[in-house]
Amino acid sequence: MSDTSHHIVPYSTYGLILLLLLVLTGTSVAVTQIELTKWSTAVALLLAGTKSAFVLAIFMHLKFDQKIFRIMAVLIILLLASVIIITFLDYAFR
Amino acid sequence: MTSNDSENKGYKSYLEEDGGRKGIFKWILSTDHKRIALLYLYSMMVWFTVGVVLGLLMKLELIAPGQTIMGPQSYNATFTVHGVIMIFLIVIPGLPAVFGNFMLPIQIGAKDVAFPRLNLLSWYIYVLGSILVILSLFGNGPPDTGWTFYAPYSFKTGTNMLPAALGAFVLGFSSILTGLNFIVTIHRMRAPGMTWFKMPLFTWTLYGTGWIQLLATPIIGITLLMVAGDRILGIGFFDPAKGGDPLLYQHLFWIYSHPAVYIMILPAMGVISEIIPTFSKKTIFGYKAIVLSTLAIAFVGYFVWGHHMFTSGMSGTALYTFSILTFLVAIPSAIKVFNWISTMHQGSISTDIPFLWAASFIFVFLIGGLTGLVVGALATDVHLHDTAFVVAHFHFIVFGGVGFAFFGAIHYWFPKIFGRMYDKSWAKTGWIIFFVGFVTLYGPMFYLGMIGMPRRYFDYLDEFHGPNIVSTLGALVMIAGLLIILTNLIKAARHGEKTTEMNPWGGTNLEWQIPTPPPLENFDEIPVIEKATYKYD
Secondary structure: OOOOOOHHHHHHHHHHHHHHHHHHHHHHHHOOOOOHHHHHHHHHHHHHHHHHHHHHHHHHOHHOOOHHHHHHHHHHEHHHHHHHHHHHHHHHOO | OOOEEOOOOOEOOOOOOOOOOOOOOOHHHHOOHHHHHHHHHHHHHHHHHHHHHHHHHHHHHHHOOOOOOOOOOHHHHHHHHHHHHHHHHOOOOOOHHHHHHHHHHHHHHOOOOOOOOHHHHHHHHHHHHHOOOOOHOOOOOOOOOOOOOOOOHHHHOOOHOOOOHHHHHHHHHHHHHHHHHHHHHHHHOOOOOOOOOHOOHHHHHHHHHHHHHHHHHHHHHHHHHHHHHHHHHOOOOOOHOOOOOOOHHHHHHHHHHHHHHHHHHHHOOOOOOOHHHHHHOOOOOOOHHHHHHHHHHHHHHHHHHHHHOOOOOHHHHHHHHHHHHHHHHHHHHHHHHHHHHHOOOOOOOOOHHHHHHHHHHHHHHHHHHHHHHHHHHHHHHHHHEEEEEHHHHHHOOOOHHHHHHHHHHHHHHHHHHHHOOOOOOHHHHHHHHHHHHHHHHHHHHHHHHHHHEEEOOOOOOOOHHHHHHHHHHHHHHHHHHHHHHHHHHHHHHHHHHOOOEOOOOEEEHHHHHHHOEEOOOOOOOOOOOOOOOOOOO
């Protein structure tokens, strides 16, 4: 069954995203030097989440895929975010 | 011969199609979803026997105070290996791997699952994980952590904890791949006209289960790797001496392991939703409510893991959040029970053996579910946590729920799967003995827990003696029933009366509209679905 057209992503875009991922990785390491106390996990997750979003959207072609798959991906991310938030109902109030 | 008979229709059943292979190779190299289902069934029967024997040994130890047949270390190892085998090798994969594999493609009008080779690979991974679990029995002694592998003890014990944890890690991949296969199959391979709300309810529960398998299982994998990191490399994720947090382990473990309870119970609910309308000869009551409650259980089930940790020292905010969420998840479960009972109401009920298993499922599931609310409430849980009450609740849900549904399913689909029929009177005898034994085994444990008997101890005070004798006698009665059931089924699979009747129970799903046993690719032509299932005239 072939009901999706294949989108060709230029190599330059891949290169750009790779560069961005490396910069974000560097940022993740750099922010550990700053004392963010209870926000350190949130910042680390935000940076990791941003990197994942680029990988999903460009490398895994989610940006060019059917809407239903984009909705599914967003719902799953919301689910995992909820799990993390609920876990922090323990850590933040202990 | 009636039109309900598939004999002499000039086809070869999947059991006769060997793909040009001989002996065991026609099984272990076959990518046919039906043969793979039977591979799982036979593998699980072996592990189930081991698990039952270990369970019996524990009950024999507890028949009297003091050391009876084993010491404390052996007892710790016995309940750990019993738990690991029963949870990771039987009840988590059980219904999806056996009956899901066999029935899902047929129920949606497909010739196989979306990825047949991946399906076979899942079974090989399952076998590899099983071997690792069994290897943990040798060498330094079996693991003694309990099936939960709680830190910090799990990275400090000198026993064979790593092979067992690695086995659970590997088994997770089998579970993920099966879930992925089912989700893709349901999305992409439904027959024309098989819209979402025409799908059989067993398939719906496999869909909900598939998502849990896919999304929750990686978390246990990562968690067990972290334990291995603590144990081998001394990293200290969960080691308070190094700034780690043992409670983080409990969070991560239960983020997977509570949804895993729904991996176990959702397909069981699907089986019951198939059996009850068939034997009540009545359209299922509230089809959409059952579908939505399935999805609701799968979704809300992600957020209730903390109720396993009420006495662990979590924050007050987390405690009452998890307690409220736990009470919420009871609502969709209750909807299902209401709908099953309403389906039976004014139905033309025939008390064949699959129906008896389904009806007794509702009985034990209700007890298991309602006692779940007792331990889901903060105040009562403080009293009952880590007592025999929890063991009773857990077994009423997991063994009562999954076990009864499994036996219901095997008796329901047996003629379709094997093309033979079992002895119905022996099946009923086995069921009643098993049922009486089950309630006698686990019932007293509720009382024992309430009067304060802790779980996971090889010894106890004299005041707990009486109910423990009753419980052990119950175990012996239950095993007698189990032997009758298994002997009857094994004998029937080999020498039972042959049947080619397509629809022996008068079911309405697609599996009852194809020959018995099914041909290799299920359908000569993919069917076009015109009317909803569960319609009885």
